Amino acid sequence: MSMRAALLGAVAALGIAPAAFAERGTDGEVKLTFPQAVSIMNPYLSGGTKDIYASSMVLEPLAGLDPDGNLITKLAAEIPTRENGGISEDLTSITWKLQPDLKWSDGTPVTADDAVFTWEYCTHPEGGCAQATKYEGVAKVEAVDPSTIKVTFSGPKPNPYTAFVGALSPVLQKAQFAACIGAAAPTCTDQNNMPIGTGPFKVTGFTVNDTVTMAMNENYRDPAKPAFASAVIKGGGDAEGSARAVMETGEFDYAWNTQIPPDSQAAMTAAGKGQFVVAFGTLVERLEMNLTDPSADLPEGERSTAKHPHPILSDIKVRTALSKAIDRSILVEVGYGAGGKPTCNVIPSPDAWASDNSGCIAQDMEGAKALLDEAGWTDSDGDGIRDKDGKKLSILYQTTVNPIRQDFQALIKDWWTELGVEVELKAIDPGVFFGGDAGSPDTFQKFYADVEMYANNSDNPDPETYLGQYQCKNAPSPENQWQGENINRFCDPAYDELHAKLTQTTDVAERQAIAKQLNDMVTKDSMTVIPLVHRGTLSAHSNTLGGVAINSWDTEMWNVADWFRVK
Amino acid sequence: MLTFTLRRLLLAIPTLLVISLVIFLLVDLAPGSPMSEIPLTVPPDVRQKMIEALGADQPVFVRYFLWLRQFFWVEPAYAFDSWFGTTLAEGEQRILSWQSRSPVFTIIGQRLPQTLIVIGTAYLVGILIALPIGIYSAYRQYSLFDQGGTLFAMIGFSVPTFFSGTLFIIIFAVWLGWFPTKYDTQLEVVDWATFWEQIRQMALPVMTLGLANAAAISRYMRSSMLDNMTMDYVRTARAKGMSERTVVLKHVLRNSLIPVVTVIALGIPSIFGGAIITENLFGVNGIGAALIGAIHASDLPMVQTLAFIFAVLIVLFNLIADILYGLLDPRIRYD
Numbered sequence: 053m054s055m056r057a058a059l060l061g062a063v064a065a066l067g068i069a070p071a072a073f074a075e076r077g078t079d080g081e082v083k084l085t086f087p088q089a090v091s092i093m094n095p096y097l098s099g100g101t102k103d104i105y106a107s108s109m110v111l112e113p114l115a116g117l118d119p120d121g122n123l124i125t126k127l128a129a130e131i132p133t134r135e136n137g138g139i140s141e142d143l144t145s146i147t148w149k150l151q152p153d154l155k156w157s158d159g160t161p162v163t164a165d166d167a168v169f170t171w172e173y174c175t176h177p178e179g180g181c182a183q184a185t186k187y188e189g190v191a192k193v194e195a196v197d198p199s200t201i202k203v204t205f206s207g208p209k210p211n212p213y214t215a216f217v218g219a220l221s222p223v224l225q226k227a228q229f230a231a232c233i234g235a236a237a238p239t240c241t242d243q244n245n246m247p248i249g250t251g252p253f254k255v256t257g258f259t260v261n262d263t264v265t266m267a268m269n270e271n272y273r274d275p276a277k278p279a280f281a282s283a284v285i286k287g288g289g290d291a292e293g294s295a296r297a298v299m300e301t302g303e304f305d306y307a308w309n310t311q312i313p314p315d316s317q318a319a320m321t322a323a324g325k326g327q328f329v330v331a332f333g334t335l336v337e338r339l340e341m342n343l344t345d346p347s348a349d350l351p352e353g354e355r356s357t358a359k360h361p362h363p364i365l366s367d368i369k370v371r372t373a374l375s376k377a378i379d380r381s382i383l384v385e386v387g388y389g390a391g392g393k394p395t396c397n398v399i400p401s402p403d404a405w406a407s408d409n410s411g412c413i414a415q416d417m418e419g420a421k422a423l424l425d426e427a428g429w430t431d432s433d434g435d436g437i438r439d440k441d442g443k444k445l446s447i448l449y450q451t452t453v454n455p456i457r458q459d460f461q462a463l464i465k466d467w468w469t470e471l472g473v474e475v476e477l478k479a480i481d482p483g484v485f486f487g488g489d490a491g492s493p494d495t496f497q498k499f500y501a502d503v504e505m506y507a508n509n510s511d512n513p514d515p516e517t518y519l520g521q522y523q524c525k526n527a528p529s530p531e532n533q534w535q536g537e538n539i540n541r542f543c544d545p546a547y548d549e550l551h552a553k554l555t556q557t558t559d560v561a562e563r564q565a566i567a568k569q570l571n572d573m574v575t576k577d578s579m580t581v582i583p584l585v586h587r588g589t590l591s592a593h594s595n596t597l598g599g600v601a602i603n604s605w606d607t608e609m610w611n612v613a614d615w616f617r618v619k
Numbered sequence: 620m621l622t623f624t625l626r627r628l629l630l631a632i633p634t635l636l637v638i639s640l641v642i643f644l645l646v647d648l649a650p651g652s653p654m655s656e657i658p659l660t661v662p663p664d665v666r667q668k669m670i671e672a673l674g675a676d677q678p679v680f681v682r683y684f685l686w687l688r689q690f691f692w693v694e695p696a697y698a699f700d701s702w703f704g705t706t707l708a709e710g711e712q713r714i715l716s717w718q719s720r721s722p723v724f725t726i727i728g729q730r731l732p733q734t735l736i737v738i739g740t741a742y743l744v745g746i747l748i749a750l751p752i753g754i755y756s757a758y759r760q761y762s763l764f765d766q767g768g769t770l771f772a773m774i775g776f777s778v779p780t781f782f783s784g785t786l787f788i789i790i791f792a793v794w795l796g797w798f799p800t801k802y803d804t805q806l807e808v809v810d811w812a813t814f815w816e817q818i819r820q821m822a823l824p825v826m827t828l829g830l831a832n833a834a835a836i837s838r839y840m841r842s843s844m845l846d847n848m849t850m851d852y853v854r855t856a857r858a859k860g861m862s863e864r865t866v867v868l869k870h871v872l873r874n875s876l877i878p879v880v881t882v883i884a885l886g887i888p889s890i891f892g893g894a895i896i897t898e899n900l901f902g903v904n905g906i907g908a909a910l911i912g913a914i915h916a917s918d919l920p921m922v923q924t925l926a927f928i929f930a931v932l933i934v935l936f937n938l939i940a941d942i943l944y945g946l947l948d949p950r951i952r953y954d
Contacts, residue, residue: 097720099658099661180668180672182657185661185665235672238673241725244720259804259805260716260726261912262729262730286902287902287904288898288904289901290899296793296800300792301793301796483652484650486659487655487917492650509658509659532663535666
């Protein structure tokens with residue numbers, strides 16, 4: 053591990069070193085392409101990753117995260133900790149100091165008032181702020197003096213690095229957005245498309261869902277950066293086309309989100325013009341087991357609710373058998389290539405937070421069959437499908453329309469059929485599946501199926517919020533209009549209790565231990581969630597673009613100021 | 620002719636109103652939510668707030684009448700204001716896209732030029748290729764040229780643009796490196812160099828679409844020519860000793876063009892509609908790409924407005940085709 057870290061460090065140093073000698077704006081234009089075009093440059097009004105990444109070249113938070121998930125300063129002079137007095141002893145407040153002489157790209161000074169305004173902007177009840185969770189638990193943000201920001205929480209907050217940390221909660225310029233607060237937020241088209249920021253670039257042109265053109269920010273705090281005089285983000289098309297424009301034709305320098313099949317990855321790499329880079333965050337493709345009965349025979353309003361336990365999947369032996377029958381390495385090989393790894397965890401990284409649970413990696417078909425026999429599911433009528441008390445072992449397995457997911461469905465169906473399980477497949481339009489429309493029977497929350505597959509992740513290396521999803525109270529039901537993230541309807545008082553303990557614990561090592569325990573409770577201990585693949589985000593960059601360090605904890609453009617042209 | 624035109628125009632008003640209501644209900648009833656592209660890390664209560672801020676939680680008829688008002692009053696007033704400096708639309712809310720929070724008409728304004736240039740050129744190129752092929756194929760029916768023309772048309776018809784487009788990219792951009800694969804919408808033609816750049820970046824999408832357009836029109840042209848070639852007036856013309864050139868290009872062609880012109884006119888609204896697949900493939904980002912993007916994101920105001928504009932264009936060009944018909948063929952008059 054330390055050897056690997058040392059090598060990585062050496063590579064990073066080599067990569068960054070030439071940039072240190074570069075001068076601002078000497079390397080011409082850097083061209084990026086996103087398969088999904090940028091809709092808006094204000095991350096507070098968009099949850100879309102494309103918009104957040106694009107805006108992160110212009111707007112900056114007080115602190116960000118590096119590729120290892122460590123905090124780094126952006127506008128802040130240093131990271132507040134308990135040791136340096138930045139975090140109060142009772143954990144109820146955090147005090148940030150701005151770097152001296154910070155300027156917006158229009159030349160006006162950055163002050164603590166801008167941060168206070170940003171908090172007011174995002175927490176206004178009529179604003180519809182997409183990043184409201186970043187300011188959850190914040191009682192007050194105040195400007196102690198023009199360069200000091202004090203964030204006070206309504207209670208002790210063991211992880212206070214939420215507000216103003218990361219590309220999801222950058223600081224907006226008060227002068228520009230003052231009239232855009234509340235209900236007026238969506239109507240401020242010019243402000244939302246061309247925000248004034250502190251980042252290495254400033255927006256010079258914006259066409260919706262098409263192109264963002266940017267020029268270097270003359271007022272950027274590091275006088276030697278950025279090396280590029282201008283930048284352009286062209287959107288649209290598909291992952292294949294974006295990857296091709298970097299890897300084969302060389303028209304672009306960087307392509308974000310080039311998730312393409314492994315054989316295409318290899319073919320494009322062979323062209324020799326660029327390379328794929330992959331960052332592993334916490335994104336896990338998983339099978340979710342429905343612990344409640346989705347049967348259509350039940351009255352509407354009782355289907356898939358805690359009232360009726362699942363007739364088949366309530367038995368942990370069946371869930372375990374279904375997991376054992378899967379060969380995750382083949383799934384990775386078929387679907388993701390270098391962009392994926394087999395996993396048994398819902399929290400697969402960072403290493404310090406990930407459980408060492410790897411028992412599911414090896415396929416064990418015989419073991420799975422034995423478990424089903426043990427559970428009483430045997431093929432008594434010889435039709436190849438197991439049954440018990442006259443009921444067939446039959447499963448409806450749903451996911452979204454997506455070529456890789458359909459491949460996965462076919463493979464897993466084969467394995468389960470071998471096991472003696474009858475599998476019916478269903479693929480739903482992603483807009484409907486993730487749409488959350490309470491009137492639709494096909495949302496992932498309603499879960500009118502036995503097993504469903506999708507990917508989810510934690511947007512913070514600290515998984516407290518993410519793990520909170522599996523509390524009893526978060527189960528979607530008619531009472532809460534089918535909203536909630538605990539889609540398995542998993543309910544274990546011990547889990548809730550342990551999660552409550554996590555929210556109170558401040559010691560990092562102890563937090564990590566609890567997180568691992570919680571991870572194990574929903575995975576190997578109860579087989580509620582069957583993780584399949586730890587998915588990375590795959591991007592491509594040209595061999596002539598230097599300084600790229602892909603990051604899964606923050607925006608991939610986190611260090612765009614350090615990018616340079618390899619000559 | 621004038622009364623006919625007026626009557627048709629007046630009749631178009633209730634037709635379009637019904638169309639607008641039907642589109643609105645269809646789009647609204649379709650499954651999906653404007654929040655479906657938001658990552659799962661955004662919790663449900665925040666999503667609900669975002670929907671409320673968009674006004675997407677209002678009852679369907681409230682939203683429909685609001686849209687009607689915005690479309691027929693606010694937007695024209697806004698356009699009037701920007702031309703004449705008046706303040707008719709002051710303080711009025713324009714139609715905003717849910718996905719980008721930008722006014723829908725601004726987006727259409729940004730996108731129409733590249734759609735018209737690229738798709739329009741492809742249409743023109745298609746016609747210019749199709750007419751000679753159709754004419755000569757009919758004149759020399761079952762000749763080698765005719766067989767070749769039929770093969771060309773079959774390929775154009777049956778090969779989908781996502782395949783031919785990708786094929787062109789691989790041949791002309793990846794292997795030969797002649798043309799770019801991504802269309803630069805920000806390119807301004809100011810001199811010969813940028814003009815050449817524009818031609819190069821238009822080459823692939825125009826080729827892809829031109830092939831498909833030419834295939835269809837050349838078949839119409841051919842069959843229309845064949846119908847006329849056997850007519851009595853053609854025999855008369857030949858008997859009078861006219862040259863083949865005059866017979867074919869003056870007599871037969873003129874008469875054969877009538878149905879072809881109608882077909883061409885009826886195809887014009889599709890230029891405005893853009894080409895969803897081709898635009899996406901080459902990053903032209905015109906109206907077609909906007910429509911499909913909006914449909915994916917359940918961006919109701921954008922889909923509704925675009926679909927309604929297409930409806931208006933189709934009704935309008937049907938009328939134009941009818942009028943053209945009358946002008947080209949003096950035997951047909953509507954009065």
